[in-house]
Amino acid sequence: MGCMRFLLPINQMEPSRLSLAYLAGWDCIPWPGQVSWNHDVLEVMRSVDQSAALTLPWPIADKGTLAVSTGTLIEREHPYALPLELARGKVGRLLNQMSDWKALGFLSPAAAEEAASEAAACFAQAVVIRSDSERSRKLAQTALDLAVRAGETALAAFIDQALAALRSRRPKSHIWCGAEYGRVVLSAEEHQLLDEFSTAAMLRVTWRDCEPEEGQYTFDLLDRLLFLCRERRLPRSVGPLISFLPGELPGWIAPDTPAEDIQRRALKFLTTLLRTYRGRVDLWEAVGPLNVPNPFGWNDEFLANFAARIVQHIRNLGPGIPIAVSVRQPWLEDLRRRECEFPAPIVLDALIRAGVGLSQIILDTHLGYDRGTLLRDGLDVSRQLEFWGQLGLPLIVRFCAPSRGDADPFALGDAKVQAAPWSEAAQAEWTKLWLRLILTKSFVRGFFWCQLRDAEPHEFPHGGLWDVTRRAKPAVEALIEFRRRYLG
Numbered sequence: 303m304g305c306m307r308f309l310l311p312i313n314q315m316e317p318s319r320l321s322l323a324y325l326a327g328w329d330c331i332p333w334p335g336q337v338s339w340n341h342d343v344l345e346v347m348r349s350v351d352q353s354a355a356l357t358l359p360w361p362i363a364d365k366g367t368l369a370v371s372t373g374t375l376i377e378r379e380h381p382y383a384l385p386l387e388l389a390r391g392k393v394g395r396l397l398n399q400m401s402d403w404k405a406l407g408f409l410s411p412a413a414a415e416e417a418a419s420e421a422a423a424c425f426a427q428a429v430v431i432r433s434d435s436e437r438s439r440k441l442a443q444t445a446l447d448l449a450v451r452a453g454e455t456a457l458a459a460f461i462d463q464a465l466a467a468l469r470s471r472r473p474k475s476h477i478w479c480g481a482e483y484g485r486v487v488l489s490a491e492e493h494q495l496l497d498e499f500s501t502a503a504m505l506r507v508t509w510r511d512c513e514p515e516e517g518q519y520t521f522d523l524l525d526r527l528l529f530l531c532r533e534r535r536l537p538r539s540v541g542p543l544i545s546f547l548p549g550e551l552p553g554w555i556a557p558d559t560p561a562e563d564i565q566r567r568a569l570k571f572l573t574t575l576l577r578t579y580r581g582r583v584d585l586w587e588a589v590g591p592l593n594v595p596n597p598f599g600w601n602d603e604f605l606a607n608f609a610a611r612i613v614q615h616i617r618n619l620g621p622g623i624p625i626a627v628s629v630r631q632p633w634l635e636d637l638r639r640r641e642c643e644f645p646a647p648i649v650l651d652a653l654i655r656a657g658v659g660l661s662q663i664i665l666d667t668h669l670g671y672d673r674g675t676l677l678r679d680g681l682d683v684s685r686q687l688e689f690w691g692q693l694g695l696p697l698i699v700r701f702c703a704p705s706r707g708d709a710d711p712f713a714l715g716d717a718k719v720q721a722a723p724w725s726e727a728a729q730a731e732w733t734k735l736w737l738r739l740i741l742t743k744s745f746v747r748g749f750f751w752c753q754l755r756d757a758e759p760h761e762f763p764h765g766g767l768w769d770v771t772r773r774a775k776p777a778v779e780a781l782i783e784f785r786r787r788y789l790g
Contacts (some may be wrong), residue, residue, distance in 0.1 A: 304351030307381035308344040309434055318721065320344060322672060323358035324638035328374065330689055331645045332638045343381055351377055359676060360388060363447040366722040369676035383433035385442035389425045392449040399681060400456055408463050410456045417452035421445045453681035464742040474790030475741055478502035478537065478748030482700065483527050486758055495774055499781035501789055502537040504750045508550045509543060513571050516554050528582060541587025542628055544568055544612055546596045561600055565608055569615050576619045588612050590628030591666050592646040593636050602643035610653055617659035628664035631675045632686050650693055662696045668762045669703040669732060673717040680735050691745040698748035699740060702765035705729040705775055710763035717762050730776040737784045
């Protein structure tokens with residue numbers, strides 16, 4: 303059993319924030335751990351004693367609360383000064399990123415260079431002063447605030463320069479952009495707005511939708527959604543066909559059903575579906591999202607093999623069928639709550655190496671939720687997209703973010719909005735950041751909003767494009783403007 307300890311100011315010990323802290327290794331995969339605090343010491347216990355980086359939400363000047371990470375630290379008896387280590391991690395990553403961009407020929411604005419230099423100077427002063435002193439803490443916090451500001455300024459310049467270079471070669475991008483359609487019936491006005499920003503559609507159709515009774519198939523939902531796409535001449539993705547999220551497996555499967563029986567029935571369903579709709583779908587989301595607990599208590603090895611068997615089975619049904627697998631949250635924060643022998647990056651790497659024919663990866667990104675993707679600055683977003691891009695497959699981002707922070711009567715499950723000044727304007731601004739950033743990543747091939755309306759039951763509070771009165775939020779206009787400016 304390993305333990306890492308951190309000193310932090312008493313006035314910054316907010317239990318709701320500290321409970322979200324986790325440790326991750328060099329591979330950026332979180333370890334499950336127990337977080338506790340006693341007086342001014344934060345302790346994170348875990349089953350291993352390797353070096354790790356701590357991540358937790360932290361107040362940043364003018365930005366509210368953002369998830370920030372330390373550098374990689376070894377275990378030791380004496381507690382680390384948390385503000386100092388957060389500043390060390392952020393300043394170090396900022397300087398490395400700016401250096402990398404400079405080597406590629408991108409120019410950082412003077413304001414970013416100045417703020418980065420000042421952040422490094424403040425951090426250096428904080429190091430030479432006694433690390434548990436009030437003066438050192440204030441200098442470390444200043445360094446952290448300046449580093450975030452410098453990163454934001456440098457990233458904005460990088461995006462502008464990268465997009466200008468891309469548009470000089472190709473005026474319009476051809477990535478997919480759209481929304482996820484399901485059982486919700488939309489009005490003509492809602493369809494019109496969707497048509498203004500959509501270049502493709504993601505159709506949420508699962509095994510439960512297609513086989514409500516064992517052996518009795520109905521494809522009414524899929525037929526309706528495919529007809530909708532044909533009318534609008536939109537490419538279409540369908541799935542996740544096999545989903546382990548609550549309520550998305552057939553109700554006739556009992557919790558004690560043998561795993562081999564479930565696997566056999568799932569493959570039979572896939573055979574029927576794929577043969578019926580051969581050539582009518584542009585991308586099949588075969589299974590996902592990975593990293594969610596399954597309702598049958600299967601071990602991670604069986605679940606990884608099951609996912610591989612599904613992908614291989616679909617590939618055998620049609621060698622040219624495009625196949626995707628989805629992953630829950632790009633930073634895998636869900637893993638801080640449970641042991642996982644085979645995290646998603648390991649499973650996906652094994653599938654790619656095995657040559658089963660996986661085509662794309664879908665990243666479920668529910669931004670700003672305690673059981674979703676914690677808020678991070680754009681520099682961290684860019685780095686994490688690069689992390690997934692290293693697997694060598696195209697990515698699709700499936701996205702939502704809250705438009706307010708109060709209780710949502712239609713929200714199901716345990717997700718709560720992460721403490722932040724959320725508003726419809728903030729939802730739109732975060733959407734714009736992600737949209738512009740993914741255009742600079744050649745391996746990102748699509749962006750889809752995953753919750754359309756707040757007026758129906760949904761998982762993530764206030765995460766729709768339309769509010770409970772079915773009024774379009776400003777994020778809709780942000781998506782429309784994105785399509786007009788950048789997409790062909």
